[in-house]
Amino acid sequence: MLIKKRGHTCLLASGMAALVLLMVVLYGTIGPQQAGGSSLRPGYQLRGSPLYKLDLSWPRSPELFTGQVFGVAVNQYAGVVYVAQRGSDVPKVLVFTTDGEFLMSWNTTTLEMPHGIFLADAASANPTVWITDVGNGPYGHSIKQYSPSGKLLQVLGTPGKAGSGVTPLQFDQPAEIFVHSSGEMYIVDGDGGMNNRLIKLSKDQQVLWMHGEKGQGMAQFYIPHSVTVDDYHRVWMADRGNKRIQVFNSITGEWLGTWGSCFSEDAPYSVRLTPDRKYFVVVQLNTNQISLLEAPPVGLIGQCRVVSVIQLAEEVKPHLVDLDLKTGALYVAEIGAQQAQKFTPFSLGGELPVVPHFERS
Numbered sequence: 001m002l003i004k005k006r007g008h009t010c011l012l013a014s015g016m017a018a019l020v021l022l023m024v025v026l027y028g029t030i031g032p033q034q035a036g037g038s039s040l041r042p043g044y045q046l047r048g049s050p051l052y053k054l055d056l057s058w059p060r061s062p063e064l065f066t067g068q069v070f071g072v073a074v075n076q077y078a079g080v081v082y083v084a085q086r087g088s089d090v091p092k093v094l095v096f097t098t099d100g101e102f103l104m105s106w107n108t109t110t111l112e113m114p115h116g117i118f119l120a121d122a123a124s125a126n127p128t129v130w131i132t133d134v135g136n137g138p139y140g141h142s143i144k145q146y147s148p149s150g151k152l153l154q155v156l157g158t159p160g161k162a163g164s165g166v167t168p169l170q171f172d173q174p175a176e177i178f179v180h181s182s183g184e185m186y187i188v189d190g191d192g193g194m195n196n197r198l199i200k201l202s203k204d205q206q207v208l209w210m211h212g213e214k215g216q217g218m219a220q221f222y223i224p225h226s227v228t229v230d231d232y233h234r235v236w237m238a239d240r241g242n243k244r245i246q247v248f249n250s251i252t253g254e255w256l257g258t259w260g261s262c263f264s265e266d267a268p269y270s271v272r273l274t275p276d277r278k279y280f281v282v283v284q285l286n287t288n289q290i291s292l293l294e295a296p297p298v299g300l301i302g303q304c305r306v307v308s309v310i311q312l313a314e315e316v317k318p319h320l321v322d323l324d325l326k327t328g329a330l331y332v333a334e335i336g337a338q339q340a341q342k343f344t345p346f347s348l349g350g351e352l353p354v355v356p357h358f359e360r361s
Contacts, residue, residue, distance in 0.1 A: 048308040051279070051292055051345060052330055058100040058342035065339045066090045070319055071117035071176075072333045072340050074098070075127055076326035080148070082129055083333065083340045084114035093117075093131075093150060098324060100342075106150030112140045115191060116176030116226070116320060120145075128153060134173040134191050136162075141171050143187065156187075156205065164195050166207050171195065175225045176320070184208070186235060186250075188224035196221040198237055200253065209253035216242055219255045226270045226320065231277055232298040238268040238282070245271060245282070247301055257301030262293060270320040274345075275328050279307060281321055283332070288312040290321070290332060290343075310343065 044054060067087030074081050079098045086092070091105035092114055112135025121127045129146045133139060142157035156169055163170025172193030178186040183203030190196040197212035198221065211219045222241030229235050234256060235248040244260035245268055263284070270283040279292040290310040296302050312318060317336030323329065330343040 043313050045311045046308070047311060048306065051308045052310060052343035053346055055329070055342040055344050059096045059102065060100040061102050062339055064094055064102055068335050068338055069333045069340050070115055070335060072320065072322050072331045073117040073119040073129060074322045074324045074331060075119045075122045076324045077122050078127070081331055082117055082119065084117045084131060086113050098327070098329065104149070108150050108152065110139050110144065110152050112137050115174070118177050118179055120179035130177045130179060132174040132176055134175070141173065143171065143174055143177055162193060164212070166210070176227055178227045178229060180229055186227045186229060188227045188237060190221070190224055192223055196224055198224055198227065198235070198248070200250070211248070211253065218258070219246070219248070221246070226268070228271050228273055230273055230295065236271050236280065238271045240267045240269060243267040245304070259304035262291065262304040262306055269318070272321055272323055274323060275325045281323065281330060283318045283321055285317050285319055285335070288314060288316050288318065290318055
């Protein structure tokens, strides 16, 4: 009898050891992730289906982050990451490789307070970087296009002058720009300023449609903060002040629906699609969360459903994100931690469970 009990105990211990080994392989540590004691690497936890883990090796020189990191943009073809930061006497843009090597900094004087940053025409011979500037000085209230090395190419808006005009274009603290592969542009204008607008511009920068009324109703906004476009002609906009995501037809501007049930605790700050188009990556700054929401198929908006959550440490304050559309890597700009971090996708070796879709309400 004693031999049987010992055998059972050994079998149980072996099973537990195997489980611990599996968790170490999948997650790197047991419980919150830590990064070798570096003060720039706060811990994090995964909830739901584990889809991403922290890449502790990126970047290789985190001490180069010397300001508040507000935005990040990736060129998947060149393997380059652009990080926008704010602060006195700090370079406004740092450039790294996707492997973590530091390449250069932009010491341009034409940026005051960078907010959103977007890499356009990545597949072309002449990719460009668009940055929204929410500063109140002579270069603020505008959206700027730069070369990959930081040369200013053009400016949208009237620099230094807050306004709501469309001829010529005037912005008031524009939060973010999304440039479609067609060359059409989607702009969310009003990071706390007088404007609360979602604007679509043609490739030659003519206004195609616009929603611009402050409020809580359909197609009304309060601090529109981030925007992306899916493959089904739908525009997804983070309506930060109203704690919701609103959805529009990208061609006509027609309102299609709203997601709000996932954001009762905190507002969505950033919205992006994963390369496989299965999930929206949504940031909630005040709860220090990065959530992956199931992306609905064509014809449905329904209700939002959270599939996975990356819970960051207190005071990290994630702000805006971008994804490497080649590898799926997720880059997060963190205001509180004053850093950008990289998360890489991994699989548990099987398909995620099939979940039901909600009918559009």
